[in-house]
Amino acid sequence: xxxxxxxxxxxxxxxxxxxxxxxxxxxxxSRVGSDALGRAAGRRLERLGLRASHLQLDRAYxxxxxxxxxxxxGQPTFEIAESVAWDSLNGPRSGAPxxxxxxxxxxxxxxxxxxxxxxxxxxxxxxxAQTLRRVFDVNLRQSFxxxxxxxxxxxxxxxxxxxxxxxxxxxKLLQIPxxxxxxxxxxxxxxxxxxxxxxxxxxxxxxxxxxxxxxxxHPGYRVHVADTVGAGDAFNxxxxxHYLRKRFPFHV
Numbered sequence: 586x587x588x589x590x591x592x593x594x595x596x597x598x599x600x601x602x603x604x605x606x607x608x609x610x611x612x613x614x615s616r617v618g619s620d621a622l623g624r625a626a627g628r629r630l631e632r633l634g635l636r637a638s639h640l641q642l643d644r645a646y647x648x649x650x651x652x653x654x655x656x657x658x659g660q661p662t663f664e665i666a667e668s669v670a671w672d673s674l675n676g677p678r679s680g681a682p683x684x685x686x687x688x689x690x691x692x693x694x695x696x697x698x699x700x701x702x703x704x705x706x707x708x709x710x711x712x713x714a715q716t717l718r719r720v721f722d723v724n725l726r727q728s729f730x731x732x733x734x735x736x737x738x739x740x741x742x743x744x745x746x747x748x749x750x751x752x753x754x755x756x757k758l759l760q761i762p763x764x765x766x767x768x769x770x771x772x773x774x775x776x777x778x779x780x781x782x783x784x785x786x787x788x789x790x791x792x793x794x795x796x797x798x799x800x801x802x803h804p805g806y807r808v809h810v811a812d813t814v815g816a817g818d819a820f821n822x823x824x825x826x827h828y829l830r831k832r833f834p835f836h837v
Contacts, residue, residue, distance in 0.1 A: 586652045587814070591622075593629045594651070596724055599815045602633055603822035609829075611822075616641040618670040622648035643670035659810040663726050688718050688825055718781070718829070722821055723747040725754055732758040739778040744828065746784040746821050747774075771795040784824055786817060 601611025613630060617623030617640055626648060627637040649669035654662045721742035723735070735755060739745060747755060749767065756764040759777075763769035771783040775795055785793040791805030 586650055588653070588655060593626055594815065595649075596722055596818050598630070598635075599818035600722075600822050601635055603819045604826065605634055607822060607826045609826060612636055612639055614639045614674070616643050616670045616674045617649075618642075618647040619644045620647055622650070623670070641670075641675060643673055646670045646673060653814060655812045655814070659812040661812060661814045665726055665729065687829060688720060718743045718825070720744045720746070720821065720825055722817070723751050723755060724817075725751045730758075735759060736778075739774065739780070742778065742780060744782045744784070744825070745774060745778070745780050746786065746817070746824065748786045748817060749788065749790075752785060767793055768795065768800060771800075782828065784821075786820060788813075792820070 595615070597615065598613050601613045604611035613635055617626050619642055623640075623642065627640050630637045630640070646669050647666075649671045650666045652664040652666075654664075656662070719742045721738050721744070723745065735758060752767060752770060753764050755761070756770055761770050761773050763773060767785050767787075771785055771793060772795055774780060775783045775797070781797065783795045785795075787793070787805070789805060789807075791803040794801045
């Protein structure tokens, strides 16, 4: 729920859409209520060229909503509604087509038993896929995270993306000894959770990538900022697109 009206969103949906724009196929796995917003979400996905066949229907809870306010600098604040349909998300059925996908993207999960069970179900179903790359985007929202959730999510991942504002919070929760040294913190995360790639985004100051063998920094591009809602998801989609094609200045 943006200041200028309703807009379909959420990190995984944004990621899937940008992935499709880049030429790959993004599949949204989510759960919506049996209500007007849920039906509108399905229609919108299809108009955007995304499958709605993995949208689960919940007759007990409403479609999830997020109230978004944007400050004068274009930075958003999110107020996420609780007790909504996607809290009851189920893992995909065995043999579902998406289990053959090369990449699984997950945003940060709240300490919710049902939702964590769904993520573990997806992980279990995909363990045998040797080429699968699991992406963990650390989106810290409200009180929907703690040290256990961050640690368990990181253990399931191959690639982690975190922004420079979230990193100190994550560092304190996980007791990373390098709270204000991004490069050393990224290496600590890589080594502690056996990650193949850690990405730290720095807003207007670009990004840092750390792999098993090397590190790369980019200063970013100067742009006029309208607002930054979904910017990290677009960045993540491009990151994964090039990662899968090994288009980096170092071997990953």
